[in-house]
Amino acid sequence: MYHPSIYDDTQPVPSYWEATDTRGGNGYQPLLSDVACDVAIIGGGYTGLSAALHLARDYDIDVRVLEAGHIGWGASGRNGGFCCLPASRLSIQQLIQRYGLDATKRFFAIQLEGMDLVASLAADENIDLDRQGDGNFTVAHHPSRFQALQEEAQALSSLFGIKTRVLTRSEFIEVGHDSTEQYGAMHMAAGFALNPLKFLKGLAAATARRGARLHPHSRVLEWVHAGGVHRLVTREATLTAHRVIVATNGFTREGLHQAFDKMMLPALSNIITTRPLTDEELERQKWHTSTPICNTRNLLFYYRMLPDRSFMFGTRGDTTGHPKDGARMRDWMIRRLAEVFPGWRDVPITHFWRGLVCMTRKLTPSVGQLDDDASVWYGFGYQANGVNTAPWAGMMLARHIAEPNKYVEPFPSVIHGLAPKFPFAAIRRWALRAAYTYYRIQDAR
Numbered sequence: 001m002y003h004p005s006i007y008d009d010t011q012p013v014p015s016y017w018e019a020t021d022t023r024g025g026n027g028y029q030p031l032l033s034d035v036a037c038d039v040a041i042i043g044g045g046y047t048g049l050s051a052a053l054h055l056a057r058d059y060d061i062d063v064r065v066l067e068a069g070h071i072g073w074g075a076s077g078r079n080g081g082f083c084c085l086p087a088s089r090l091s092i093q094q095l096i097q098r099y100g101l102d103a104t105k106r107f108f109a110i111q112l113e114g115m116d117l118v119a120s121l122a123a124d125e126n127i128d129l130d131r132q133g134d135g136n137f138t139v140a141h142h143p144s145r146f147q148a149l150q151e152e153a154q155a156l157s158s159l160f161g162i163k164t165r166v167l168t169r170s171e172f173i174e175v176g177h178d179s180t181e182q183y184g185a186m187h188m189a190a191g192f193a194l195n196p197l198k199f200l201k202g203l204a205a206a207t208a209r210r211g212a213r214l215h216p217h218s219r220v221l222e223w224v225h226a227g228g229v230h231r232l233v234t235r236e237a238t239l240t241a242h243r244v245i246v247a248t249n250g251f252t253r254e255g256l257h258q259a260f261d262k263m264m265l266p267a268l269s270n271i272i273t274t275r276p277l278t279d280e281e282l283e284r285q286k287w288h289t290s291t292p293i294c295n296t297r298n299l300l301f302y303y304r305m306l307p308d309r310s311f312m313f314g315t316r317g318d319t320t321g322h323p324k325d326g327a328r329m330r331d332w333m334i335r336r337l338a339e340v341f342p343g344w345r346d347v348p349i350t351h352f353w354r355g356l357v358c359m360t361r362k363l364t365p366s367v368g369q370l371d372d373d374a375s376v377w378y379g380f381g382y383q384a385n386g387v388n389t390a391p392w393a394g395m396m397l398a399r400h401i402a403e404p405n406k407y408v409e410p411f412p413s414v415i416h417g418l419a420p421k422f423p424f425a426a427i428r429r430w431a432l433r434a435a436y437t438y439y440r441i442q443d444a445r
């Protein structure tokens with residue numbers, strides 16, 4: 001769907017995370033000779049690695065991961081590091097209308113489980129993920145959004161038991177920050193911030209330590225299912241497996257498997273970071289927090305202060321992926337950062353990068369097993385909220401595969417099953433552009 005540069009997995013993206021990573025190479029080898037295993041996983045992000053870790057560690061299953069780029073090339077190694085919720089573009093009311101209250105409660109519960117899972121993986125597998133902050137803030141970007149925040153806070157606590165606190169503009173200046181788009185905030189006592197690449201690399205190391213084989217630079221080019229086995233053909237060799245998990249999310253290409261064609265709407269998310277800020281610069285915006293922050297825009301700004309006090313600022317946008325549009329996006333973000341945080345107008349920007357998040361037509365994740373081929377499993381469509389949801393999905397896929405008699409219930413209904421296909425797949429990008437225009441008008445009101 002996008003310019004080929006977006007899919008160029010031969011190079012790491014120029015992210016702050018890659019630039020500050022000190023772990024270096026990891027010794028994983030591409031698939032170089034034909035081999036067989038029980039479960040093959042396509043995609044080495046949080047979904048694929050978590051599935052592989054749980055299959056190998058908890059069930060001693062012979063599992064291999066095929067990753068097109070280096071391990072950590074996808075969204076999991078370059079995201080904003082917000083361990084937050086929800087993984088849906090539907091409002092709480094819309095979720096309840098569509099799935100019912102109990103299912104919506106279960107949907108929020110699994111995301112809290114996902115946050116706990118990230119924390120417990122870090123503890124159990126000795127992953128240093130630079131955990132920061134306490135919960136998540138949502139900031140009203142306009143006075144008209146404050147009331148909706150109060151209502152959301154009320155719904156989150158009364159329906160899902162999540163502790164929330166609403167702060168007026170002046171209260172938030174005391175604990176959070178000042179800005180031209182700060183009209184009060186909600187604190188949600190769930191989640192935290194992390195270094196996504198450290199989490200990814202730690203997860204990969206744990207997965208390999210527990211016996212799974214990871215193969216970077218091993219894009220699946222062809223997939224044949226015949227005679228009861230799957231043959232996954234890469235450039236150098238073929239992996240044969242009884243079962244396959246598709247964990248390719250926003251980087252899935254059409255033609256990998258017909259079941260997933262026209263199913264995903266990948267969207268570009270973009271991030272810039274500044275150089276580390278001085279005490280005096282922090283004071284200019286009354287900055288006090290390491291807790292991650294989103295605002296109430298539909299095309300939201302997400303931002304956080306990193307451990308070395310570099311400021312990270314992200315947003316959705318650009319519907320071509322062309323490098324020229326990327327450069328425009330970067331300039332636009334620098335301008336918007338200066339408008340929202342005028343005290344940092346002159347602070348140099350050190351990094352700009354982007355990647356694909358994955359939306360679906362049902363606007364919630366898709367996790368499950370193909371109806372017409374019980375040997376194919378999948379987890380994708382986290383609606384840009386995969387730091388907690390993707391590892392949870394990977395873990396649950398592993399459990400369902402390894403213990404079918406115990407995990408007889410289908411996945412929770414909000415996330416269960418494939419989404420409807422897009423009717424006009426070729427114009428998905430234009431539909432996205434139209435949606436962005438609509439959102440911009442809404443956000444400006």
Ligand SMILES: Cc1cc2nc3c(=O)[nH]c(=O)nc-3n(C[C@H](O)[C@H](O)[C@H](O)COP(=O)(O)OP(=O)(O)OC[C@H]3O[C@@H](n4cnc5c(N)ncnc54)[C@H](O)[C@@H]3O)c2cc1C
Pocket residue numbers: 009042043044045046047048066067068069072073074075076077078079080081082083084218219220221247248249250251252253256269270271314353354355356357358379380382383384385386387388390
């Ligand atoms: C810029 C950005 C910021 C984000 N910020 C946040 C955030 O702050 N919080 C949050 O919760 N979520 C965030 N997200 C979303 C989050 O990163 C994703 O939801 C999550 O990482 C998805 O994990 P995954 O393992 O399913 O997919 P990915 O990590 O994208 O992994 C999929 C992998 O599949 C590989 N692949 C594709 N096709 C093939 C093939 N044919 N053969 C082999 N391998 C293949 C790709 O190379 C890729 O590495 C952000 C995403 C982006 C891009």
